[in-house]
Amino acid sequence: MHRTHPIWQFIDRDFSINNPFQAVAYNSHGLPVAIQSPPCSSSSTNFIGIYYNQMEVSYRCPGIVPNKTGNIVWPDNTCAE
Secondary structure (H helix, E strand, O other), X not given: OHHHOHHHHHHHOOOOOOOOOOOOEEOOOOOEEEEEOOOOOOXXXXXXXXXXXXXXXXXXXXXXXXXXOOOOOOOOOOXXX
């Protein structure tokens, strides 16, 4: 997601073209639309200073129909004891 805007790269000091995570779902353009913290993590993950456990993302781009949110199938993220 950092590569969608240079200011996000600057804020997180992450200039890589690769995402540091595996998204739960991607749109038809290969951009992540659902992101979840790794299982058994002791803290939330963050993107540009926003901490989350699960996050849905939508994009506004000229000529592109926005993705429909709310239909994500989230994997079980609980830690097996």
